[in-house]
Amino acid sequence: MRAIETSxxxxxxxxxCTYCRIWKPLNEFTLQKGKDRPCSRCKECVCRYERDKYLRxxxxxxxxxxDCGASIMEESTRCHTCHLKQMRGKKxxxxxxxxxxxxxxEVLKHYYxxxxxxxxxxxxxRSIASIASKAFLMGIVTNRVLPxxxxxxxxxxxxILGLSTNGLAKKFGVSKGTIYNWMNEFNIPTRSFSExxxxxxxxxxxxxxxxKKMSIxxxxxxxxxxxxxxxxxxxxxxSRYRTGKRDDLGGLFVRSSWEAxxxxxxxxxxxxxxxINWEYEPDTFWFEGIKKGTxxxxxxFKITNKDGTVEYHEIKGHWTSKGRTQVKRMKKYYPxxxxxxxxxxxxxxLVKDCKNLIPGWE
Numbered sequence: 001m002r003a004i005e006t007s008x009x010x011x012x013x014x015x016x017c018t019y020c021r022i023w024k025p026l027n028e029f030t031l032q033k034g035k036d037r038p039c040s041r042c043k044e045c046v047c048r049y050e051r052d053k054y055l056r057x058x059x060x061x062x063x064x065x066x067d068c069g070a071s072i073m074e075e076s077t078r079c080h081t082c083h084l085k086q087m088r089g090k091k092x093x094x095x096x097x098x099x100x101x102x103x104x105x106e107v108l109k110h111y112y113x114x115x116x117x118x119x120x121x122x123x124x125x126r127s128i129a130s131i132a133s134k135a136f137l138m139g140i141v142t143n144r145v146l147p148x149x150x151x152x153x154x155x156x157x158x159x160i161l162g163l164s165t166n167g168l169a170k171k172f173g174v175s176k177g178t179i180y181n182w183m184n185e186f187n188i189p190t191r192s193f194s195e196x197x198x199x200x201x202x203x204x205x206x207x208x209x210x211x212k213k214m215s216i217x218x219x220x221x222x223x224x225x226x227x228x229x230x231x232x233x234x235x236x237x238x239s240r241y242r243t244g245k246r247d248d249l250g251g252l253f254v255r256s257s258w259e260a261x262x263x264x265x266x267x268x269x270x271x272x273x274x275x276i277n278w279e280y281e282p283d284t285f286w287f288e289g290i291k292k293g294t295x296x297x298x299x300x301f302k303i304t305n306k307d308g309t310v311e312y313h314e315i316k317g318h319w320t321s322k323g324r325t326q327v328k329r330m331k332k333y334y335p336x337x338x339x340x341x342x343x344x345x346x347x348x349x350l351v352k353d354c355k356n357l358i359p360g361w362e
Contacts, residue, residue, distance in 0.1 A: 019045035100134060109140060116142045147172070151186040158188065248360040252280060257362040258315050258347055259300055265350060266301060268358050276304040283312075285337075287329045297326040299339065311338035315347070 006015045006026065014025040018040040029038035030046065041049060100108075104124055108131065111120040117131040124131060135141075149172060157163050157171065169176045183190065206214070242257035249267065254260045259280075266278040279302045287295045299312035316323060330339055342350075355361050 017042040017045050019049055105138075108135060108138075112140050113142055148182060151188070154182060154186060155188050158183070159191070242362065246360075254280070256315070256317065258317050258342075261351070261354075261358075261361055262301065262313070262315055262342060262347075264358050264360055265354055266303065268354070274306070276306060276308075278303050285330060285334055287333050290329070294322055294325045294329065297330050309338070311340060313340050313342055315342050317344060317347070 006013055007023070008014075009023065012025050014023055015029070015038070016023050017029075020042070022042075024042050026038055028042045028044075030043055032039050039046065104126075107123050108120055111123055112131070112135050117128045117135070120131050120135075121128050154168070157168060158165075163171065165176050165179045168179045172179070182188075242260070243253075243255050245251050245253050246260050246263075249260065249263050252260075252263060254263060263278075263280060266275065269275045270278060281298050281300060282302050284296055284298045287297070300315050301313040303311055303313060305311070314327070327339070327341070330337065351361075
């Protein structure tokens, strides 16, 4: 944009405002942000420009006020006038809730002790909650006496007819808490959960057949129509899923689907002559001198390569403190043993290459 040149008139330096096209002294112009030269519009026209800009933007907006239908900005839901009316109305409602007139207080003092908030609400144009709150703050209590039934009537309705406390409250027109207070005063025992639902195991025991079914259901779960042994959780709360035997591996019992798939991969390598043999958890290593904590370690797989060397593979879908300690002590006490860790990255790469190649992959 071309800079507006200044000029001197009657010994006063000034320039022409680009908005009103009137020559004015420089002291009527504000300085530009971060610069020493004045703005192109005078102080008066800056406010006028922002106001006209707002009006143009509001006129171009397609939104309308929810109350009067006038054009408004996109960020608003009501025009400024309607917004002030709404806030003024809210303020009047708040003042009405806080302020009670003298005649309302007199009606409250007269009717509340007789019939409580329900009766007072018939003569005061306020909610029951507002009336009860005001009476509590003023220390007004109700003197009405509720019609209390006899003990035999309450006992027969509860234990013989089988009405619930909610049913008793509706029958006598009181709250549920009042029913409990009456039952405590009359020493009427409440029913247990088993009595309410129609069954009671007190003094009974399960049959031997039921005990066996319960035992099996705790130890096994059904997966795709196959009964699989339920895996216990470790100390860190991580469960090992898909524990059980695999028919395609000759009934081999494994602790996870990862171990089952890796066993299928080793079986496939043996069939193609890549390795001589593989075994599942054949050896256990003891850490001499360790009396507490982790003092043994059993790797998942033992592999015998074509050159006769032996190495162990450990499947680690997730790491636990016990697993880290086992691997650390294995390197310390048996440095001559080759131990390879099959973690998530290695297993995912194996799945990508062998999932569609090896049958029975889970």
